[in-house]
Amino acid sequence: MTLEVVARYAGVSPATASRVLNGTTRVRDELRERVLAAADLLGYIPNAHAQALASASSQVVGVICHDVSDPYFAAIASGVMRAASERGLLMMLASTFRDPSREIAYVSTLRAQQARAILxxxxGFQDRAWERAMSAELDPYLRGGGRVAVVSRHRTLRVDTVLPENRAGGAALARALLDLGHRDFAVLTGPRALTTVSDRLGGFRDALARAGVDLAPDQIVEGAFTRDGGYDACSGLLQRGLRATCVFAITDVMAIGALAALRDHGLRVPEDVSLAGFDDIPIVRDLSPPLTTVALPLAEMGEAVMALALREPPHRRSRVARFGGEVVLRASTAPP
Amino acid sequence: MTLEVVARYAGVSPATASRVLNGTTRVRDELRERVLAAADLLGYIPNAHAQALASASSQVVGVICHDVSDPYFAAIASGVMRAASERGLLMMLASTFRDPSREIAYVSTLRAQQARAILxxxxGFQDRAWERAMSAELDPYLRGGGRVAVVSRHRTLRVDTVLPENRAGGAALARALLDLGHRDFAVLTGPRALTTVSDRLGGFRDALARAGVDLAPDQIVEGAFTRDGGYDACSGLLQRGLRATCVFAITDVMAIGALAALRDHGLRVPEDVSLAGFDDIPIVRDLSPPLTTVALPLAEMGEAVMALALREPPHRRSRVARFGGEVVLRASTAPP
DNA sequence: CTGAAAGCGCTTACAG
DNA sequence: CTGAAAGCGCTTACAG
Structure with missing residues (x-):
């Protein structure tokens, strides 16, 4: 069912039919009604590719994340989807499964799709080669009128950014835990090449240092950025002998794994050891004990990154929207 | 950067350049290399819309769910994404936020996108008007060579189906709980118009009846299909006076809310009351107590629904892939 | 307000 | 093996 058939059926030219259906120009009422009736009767649906090709723009917004089933991304994606829906845009969500090269491949595909925006x-990855390759994809896309916005700190990408204040959040959490009376800490981190990891860890460590508290290198354990990564990292820590009274997992997802590991080793939280995370994904309220964490407005961040990408007129210079994290003390932490 | 530019740069016709880039036909090595070099040098990316328009097929698979941030859908979507990636397809994920009409609107948009398949x-909704409207969208799409597959029972859609055995799973769970010694049950359900709800509830109730155990109507409470829906439904039950020794929440997500409600009312699980869910989403292992549930292989189901939609030759008649649920007894249930 | 025509960037019979 | 040409289904100046 094409426009031409509809037009013929209504006894007008394709041009007129197109104008009626898009509401771009005034069309005599009689013709307009004939076209509308024909389109309705024939169940006409315009071919989005033909529209995109002819008008050089599409209704698709591409969103790239590491893993759709990670609640952190799911929450942000939810916000993006809400903002996209409001604007009549479709969201195309891709999971890289944490493969940096796949991330670049997806950007390339989204360019091919003429995506309205890429989010x-x-x-971010702190990796020269990756940063270069990503810029090589993004720059021509931007020059061609594409919109790009990101969540988290990307060192070299000069694009609109939603920036969770990871460093400040890490520091605030450290101070809150110090206030509770803790002096011995352990940290479960993800890959250091991730800006999110290094920022949170840096803020946390600096705040401790400022209070004269040292974070021993052997009390920092790196694991995968997942629930199981948290479990494994925490298990490693326990095997080596836990000296800390408080464990900070760099994300809530890792903290969930850590909680399981602690429990499996017969340790009670918070009686034997306190545990804190970061992000405040919805589920952590329902853990027992509920998790102390740094709350980020994830859905809002998703709406913001969409809004940033679409703002008019397009940015001359990139803009940064900061979102502060708020320490939420729950039952997983207690005085040592 | 278009094909024509690449072709000119390589000194060949667009047709030849196209053939080189798609590997459809043999091209003399010398020309092939010139084209490849030119494409590489110029950073050529084919316009996916033009390709889709010219070849009448796209690389996009559309997936429609209620809510991306629901772990049940996230797990299935993860499986779909894995299967799609293996085939070099892109996945477009849409959330309807539980609005049936939006579900139909998304199908329409995916048709316009010439999606390779719609999942x-x-x-399913048991609602005549909705079923009719959905069929009206799907039928022409199928006739035009589109592929459709669904997860869950849809009464009137004659398409390939991945069918979790909700009824059998509900029954098996009931028997397991009876074996534990329970005789007084309450159920937290979602909207009855959802086939998933009515199947699970039906299976559960039938198995009880077969054992001579009655499920009092006032012990069945309906809530939204979310964590908060579970919380509210369970609170309502508690206000009315809980007579059951065991509560069955129709999904794990609702069970998470129920667990919180029970705790907030000062009830211990399983000492004061047992609690069971359905689905075995990853997080329920990490609750305390971990949740008794009916385990469904969600990621596998996602891979299966993708495979079903894409199988060759296309179905003459629709096929059904059944996935059994396995009762997993965990610490949230105990003898009364 | 309306139509004929060109053009968006590809692919693919059809000749050669 | 290679190229000229038609065509995919729209939109949009350009005339009228």
Whole structure:
């Protein structure tokens, strides 16, 4: 069912039919009604590719994350989807499964799709080669009128950014835990090449240092950025002998794994050891004990990154929207 | 950067350049290399819309669910995405936020996108008007060579189906709980118009009846299909006076809310009351107590629904892939 | 307000 | 093996 058939059926030219259906120009009422009736009767649906090709723009917004089933990304994606829906845009969501090269491949595909905007909602990689390759994809896209916005700090990408204040959040959490009386800490981190990891860890460590508290290198354990990564990292820590009274997992997802590991080793939280995370994904309220964490407005961040990408007129210089994290003390932490 | 430019740069016709880039026909090595070099040098990316328009097929698979941030859908979507990636397809994920009319609107948009396949992974609605409207969208799409597959029972959609055995799973769970010694049950359900709800509830109730155990109507409470829906439904039950020794929440997500409600009312699980869910989403292992549930292989189901939609030759008659649920007894249930 | 025509960037019979 | 040409289904100046 094409426009031409509809037009013929209504006894007008394709041009007129197109104008009626898009509401771009005034069309005599009689013709307009004939076209509308024909389109309705024939169940006409315009071919989006033909529209995109002819008008050089599409209704698709591409969103790239590490893993759709990670609640952190799901929450942000939810916000993006809400903002996109309001604007009549479709969202195309891709999971890289944490493969940096796949992330670049997806950007390329989204360019091919003439996506209206490309949103990177995963943490940045601090890796020269990757940064270069990503810029090589993004720059021509931007020059061609494409819109790009990201969540998290990306060192070299000069694009609109939604920036969770990871460093400040890490520091605030450290101070809150110090206030509770803790002096011995352990940290479960993800890959250091992720800006999110290094920022949170840096803020946390600096705040401790400022209070004269040292974070021993052997009390920092790196794991995968997942629930199981948290479990494994925490298990490693326990095997080596836990000296800390408080464990900070760099994300809530890792903290969930850590909680399981602690429990499996017969340790009670918070009686034997306190545990804190970061992000405040919805589920952590329902853990027992509920998790102390740094709350980020994830859905709002998703709406913001969409809004940033679409703002008019397009940015001359990139803009940064900061979102502060708020320490939420729950039952997983207690005085040592 | 278009094909024509690449072709000119390589000194060949657009046709030849196209053939080189798509590997469809043999091209003399010398020309092939010139084209490849030119494409590489110029950073050529084919316009996916033009390709789709010219070849009448796209690389996009559309997936429609109720809510991306629901772990049940996230897990299935993860499986779909894995299967799609293996085939070099892109996945477009849409959330309807549980609005049936939006579900139909998305199908329409995906048709316009000439999506290679459309996957409905939300539960079916038992609603005549909705079923009719959905069929009206799907039928022409199928006739035009589109592929459709769904997860869950849809009464009137004659398409390939991944069918979790909700009824059998509900029954098996009931028997397991009876074996534990329970005789007084309460159920937290979602909207009855969802086939998933009515199947699970039906299976559960039938198995009880077969054992001579009655499920009092006032012990069945309906809530939204969310964590908060579970919380509210369970609170309502508690206000009316809980007579059951065991509560069955129709999904794990609702069970998470129920667990919180029970805790907030000062009830211990399972000492004061047992609690069971359905689905085995990853997080329920990490609750305390971990949740008794009916385990469904969600990621596998996602891979299966993708495979079903894409199988060759296309179905003459629709096929059904059944996935059994396995009762997993965990610490949230105990003898009364 | 309306139509004929060109053009968007590809692919693919059809000749050669 | 290679190229000229038609065509995919729209939109949009350009005339009228």
């Amino acid at each position: 990177l909602i995963s943490s | 409905l992974i939300s539960s």
